[in-house]
Amino acid sequence: MIDDNSSNLGAYKTMAIAFKALGVVFGDIGAAPMFVFTGIFTGPPDEEDVRGVVSLIVWSLTTVSLIKYIFIVLRANDNGEGGAFALYSLLIRHTGLSIGPEAPRSDDSTIVNYKVDRVPNFIERSKFIQNLLLIIVILGSSLLISDGMLTPAISVMSAIEGLEIPLKSKISKDTLDTITIVLSCGILITLFFGQRFGTEKVGSLFSPIVAIWFISLSVIGIINISERPEILKAICPYYAIKYIFDSGINHLGGVLLVFVGSEAVFADLGHFNPRSIQIAFPLFVYIPLLLAYLGQGASLIKDPSIFATTFWNSIPHNLGAYWFMLILATMTSVIAAQAMISATFALIYQSIQLDCFPRIKIVHTSKKMKGQIYLPEANYALMILVVIICYAFQSSQKLSRVYGLAIAMVMFITTILVSIIMHVVWHLHIGFPIMFLLMFGFVDGIFLASNIGKILTGAYFTLSVATVLFIIMGLWRWGTVHKVDYETLQSTSLNEIIEVMHHGTPRSSIDKNEFGFEETKENSKSLVRMSIDSVKIADNDSIHFIETILQKNIRRQFGKKSKKIRILDSGIYIRRLPGIVLFYSDVSSCIPLSFSHFITHFPALPQIIIFISVHHVAIPHVNENDRLIVDKIGEYDGCYQVVARYGYLEEVIQGDEFISKLVVKIQRSNKHLSEKLDLEELPVTYIFGKQNFYPKPNSSRLKRLMVNIYSFLAHNSRELHSSWSIPSENFIGVGMKVEI
Structure with missing residues (x-):
């Protein structure tokens, strides 16, 4: 991730970042020339149709x-982040x-980069719109x-299908199809296994x-255009x-x-940053893509019979050049697949952070680069689905008749969100967002309508997966x-x-109501072995851990008298260790x-009791100086309320490292803390609630089903603290x- 503010970067550095963006950001859109025309024409087109389609592509x-x-x-x-959750x-x-399920905190506005120029708006006033x-x-x-x-499937398969032209005279069509599927699946499986x-x-x-790919596309495009300049x-x-009026929106x-x-x-x-991408796209991506599509259009005018393999037949008939492009196309397709896999990981990660997806294992693969993550469960689930898709559809031509419907819907959603941002965040006159919504919403709507028919040709599969994900994410958030x-x-x-008893505790005495070591140890075992409604909640490791804490610290004493604390329900005094x-x-x-369950x-x-919550805020990153909020709780010695903001x-x-920073923050916030806390000497204990979810007795059947599904997801997801x-x-x- 590039942390530099693009407005402060020099021209050279901005161009360098723009070049780096090519391989990470533009792999997907750059691989499209391999399969676009394959998904448009189902038979040899005439010159007028080619010109109309190419014009549609250009515009x-x-x-x-x-x-x-x-x-x-x-x-x-x-703050430099994009995507639906960023919007x-x-x-x-x-x-x-x-942004999370908890109510907003007023002190979030004190965080650096938490820029708001907020005025009352329709979102704030309507709970329905917030949920919508x-x-x-x-x-x-x-x-x-x-x-x-x-x-990943359509990118890699469209590249491997380039083998058909040099090998079709030597190998049968069925054998070529088998080779394409096996090689594509092999490359994709290797790619997924390499994610770790x-x-x-x-x-x-x-x-x-x-960069070499885009240069090659430009050169090939110019060569083809020079042979049929009328394509311009x-x-x-x-x-x-004219093409839309004559042929409709089917293509x-x-x-x-x-x-x-x-x-x-x-x-x-x-x-990266917006400026680098805004420079990279027009210079390094937009023009080469225009040349590539115009060149393929010229090739189609020259020979309409190549409609099913337009890209590969548009390459000059030079064996060395062809194999060079085949290898280059394969590498580019892998890069495009990698970009989409990484984007999927990032999206799931954001969903988990915002409590919109069940917790799965998260592995950070780089200490230097933020955002480099690996999600094993998601990775292998995605790999299985991609391999199934390759075997089910068998070719990029069939895949192209499935591909696009989901993205068309996402693009329409992006248009809606950006329109709202124009009014709520940018404070533009209402006419501008309405104009943007009408103009691009109309364009998105036409493309969405043209893709509805893909449901019958296989898009139902991706919509089914999206529906399952939507239900899981919605239920998890609910x-x-x-x-x-x-x-x-x-x-x-x-x-x-x-309650606090306002008198000192003798240094070497144990109140008659207090437990000694053996009693406390046995009582601790009842905690970790106890069951609530026959639900086992801990294991022998927890018993051993509590015994270890007691063995080390039960007879250690503070250097000065402390206030006695008593549990109200039982009247038992709490020993401070x-x-x-x-x-x-x-x-x-x-x-x-x-807390109340534990001390019972x-x-x-x-000695130090910290009630802590992890609070996610509506910005990508929180400055370390803004991370912790520490408040002492009344007259209770060593009791603190802490919010850790991320x-x-x-x-x-x-x-x-976090505990060290937290202790320093506590010491700075409490001038009356006379003892310096030695972390090497003080054991640290983390206590989490392990909730078991049940529907309320008067719940409807639908709500019972929802609670049971949520309980199943919670039971099978990773522990909150696991990463x-x-x-x-x-x-x-x-x-x-x-009870829910």
Whole structure:
């Protein structure tokens, strides 16, 4: 990710970044010339049809990719980040709402880069519109993830199909088809298995390869145009309009393939900056693509019979040049596939961070580059689906009749969101967003309508996957919101759980109501072995961990007297031990429910008690100085309320380094803390609630089904802390029943 502000970069550095963007951002849109014409014509076209289609391609690329995405949509970035969730966070921030299930915090506005020039607007006033916006964003994300199955398949298959021309006279058609499928699947499986290693080492090769690809497209295009210069008439929009009136919108489904990569360009914006992409596209991408499509149109006019393999037959009949392009096309297709896989990972990661997707394993593959992540479960699920698609559709021509519908819907959603941003965030006169929505919404609507027919030819598969993802994401968000609401309603203040006795505790005495070591140890075992409604909540490792803490610290004493704390319900006094304990909560302003459950069965607490919540804010990254909010809780010695704030793209880290920073923050905020906390001597304990979800007794059948599905997803998802760098030996789970 490029952190530099593009406005402060010199011309040379901006151009260098623009060049680097070629391999990461433009692989998808750059691979399109291999299969666009394959998906348009089903038979040999006449010259007028070719001219009309090429004119449509030229002006679609110009209006949608260049004007809409590069010059307008890219401006709607969230501190340099693009994509549906970035648009959503931008809107949420400017309406004073929370991006997560918890209510917004007023102190979020103090964060650096949390820029808001907020005025009351229709989103803020309507809960219905707020929910509708979230539904639209989740739908768009589901569609984009489902499209991630098709891009790798169609890119790689269209490249491997180039073997047909030099080998068709030597090998039968059936054998060639088998070779194409096997090689395509082999390349894709290798690509997916290689995801665990990341792309940091090979990523530097992507830009030179894609640059050579665009140069080659330009050269081939110029050669073909020189043979049939009359194709240049297609630059006139008259032929595009005439073709639509004469032939209807049926072929627009194939034309859409020209600019489907535009959405990926916006989604990958965070790797660079808007200025570098706005420079790179017109100079290095737009012109070569125009030349490539005009050149292929010229080849079709020259020989209409090549409609099924237009790209490969447009290459000059030189064996060396052909094999060079075949190898180059294969590498470019792999880069395009990699770009879509990375974008899919990033989108799922954002969804997880915003509580819109079940938690799965997250591996950060690079310490230097932010955003380099690997999701094993998503990777192998995607690999299986991609291989199934290759075997099911068998060729890029058949795939092209499926590809595009999901992206057409996503592009329409992007138009809606950007229109709202124009009014709410940019404060433009209402006429401008209406004009933008009408103009580009009309264009998106035409392309969407032209792709509806693809449902019958196989697009139902991607829509089915998108529907399943939408239901999962929607249910997960719904369940998480209800879980937070439950904790908020059930939460109590600290003085309703414990009370402070205003006299000192003798240094070497144990109150008659307090447990000694053996009693405390046995009581702790009841905690980790206990069941609520027959739900087992911990294991022997937790028992051993608690015993270790007690063995080390039960007889250690503070250097001065401390106030005694008593549990109100039982009257039992709580023994204070050296150490730090963090009780995690989904609600930043409440005492975690796990706290009362814990002390009921284990009436001993460390010296420092921290009630902490991880709070995601509506910006990509939070400055370290703004990370922690620490408040001391009343008269309770060593009790603190902490909020750890993270951007929606940040990795949550709660390990040793985080604890060190937290302790420093506590010491700075509490001038009366006379003892310096030695982390090497003080054990740190992390306590999480392990919720088990049940429908309320009076719930309808539909709600019971929804709760049961959410409970199943929660039970089979990763633990919340699994990727937070928390030592597993320092973790305790406290079981709780949650009714939704």
